[in-house]
Amino acid sequence: MKKMQAMFIGRAETIQSVYRPGVRDELHQLADFYPIVISRENLAEHGSALKSMEVAFSTWGMPALEEDEIRHYLPNLKALFYAAGSVQSFARPFLHCGVTVVSAWAANAVPVAEYTAAQIVLANKGFFQSAQLYKHQNRQEAAGYANAFPGNYNAKVGIIGAGMIGRKVIELLKPYELEILVFDPFLSDEVAARLNVTKVGLTDLFSQCQTISNHLANLPETVGILNKEQFDRMLPYATFINTGRGKQVVEPDLISALRDVPTRTAILDVTFPEPVHRESELLKLDNVILTPHIAGSNGTEVERMAKYAMEEFRRYVQEEAMQYQVSLKMLETMA
Structure with a gap:
């Protein structure tokens, strides 16, 4: 041949x-x-x-x-x-x-999902800020902060976008017995039932979930879809994770929500622009964790x-x- x-x-x-x-x-x-x-x-x-x-x-x-x-x-x-x-x-x-x-x-969805699932499990324990508090203040402050978190059993986790990566994250989280809420207009009731997740609106997802992870498709319709309306409704100790696209987040609105409630946390593997400007507030806030687009294949x-x-x-x-x-x-x- x-x-x-x-x-x-x-x-x-x-x-x-x-x-x-x-x-x-x-x-x-x-x-x-x-x-x-x-x-x-x-x-x-x-x-x-x-x-x-x-x-x-x-x-x-x-x-x-x-x-x-x-x-x-x-x-x-x-x-x-x-x-x-x-x-x-x-x-x-x-x-x-x-x-x-x-x-x-x-x-490429595999390492992104693995990265995300790991961050979610740690976020539900209050890992990120408690680690900093232990180092820069003391053990008592760190423990007090961490004790405000639910842990992973029955905690509510929000997945924004149930495409290839979102579904892989859901699969990886199964052993933790979490309650998973999903925002995805294209997700059918049948598939949601098969995934054992609950479909909700975007605002409801932000107002109910301990940890929220963005996996929306990179489309013109999703630019700026995550904004003040959602971020202001985050729980006091909630964590927002973005491995999707930076353009989907209205950065000033996220910064405002994090500044207003410092116990909230953001874990951002993507930003817009990328890298962030040196004067960006994201580099100054202690409750922001930035990684240099490492969720994908490395x-x-x-x-x-x-x-x-x-x-x-x-x-x-x-x-x-x-x-x-x-x-x-x-x-x-x-x-």
């Missing part, structure tokens, strides 16, 4: 860090690869050779090409395999050109994404049903 003509497209250093030698060796057994990693900068230079490319592999740093560029430089491209999460920034022109787009979003975790992409390509070659193919309809609601 003749091998397909394949290429890597994106930033060469990122391609190498995600598609590690073992995965690349397996891919080379399945397809004949163009020897140069293609980027927007060298697209025209290699234009004539690219006209025969049938499949492409990418990851973070995938260039956003216009439809006319795809048709001109990649007229025979049949499929694009993306070893990372969101494809919102580049997928539509490829889909409009009839190119199959496959994402390893399920692989270190050895990135290889999982490449393996998902490789296995999907194997299914593609063998004409089997793929698990993570993206459609235009899916882009309306997915992260």
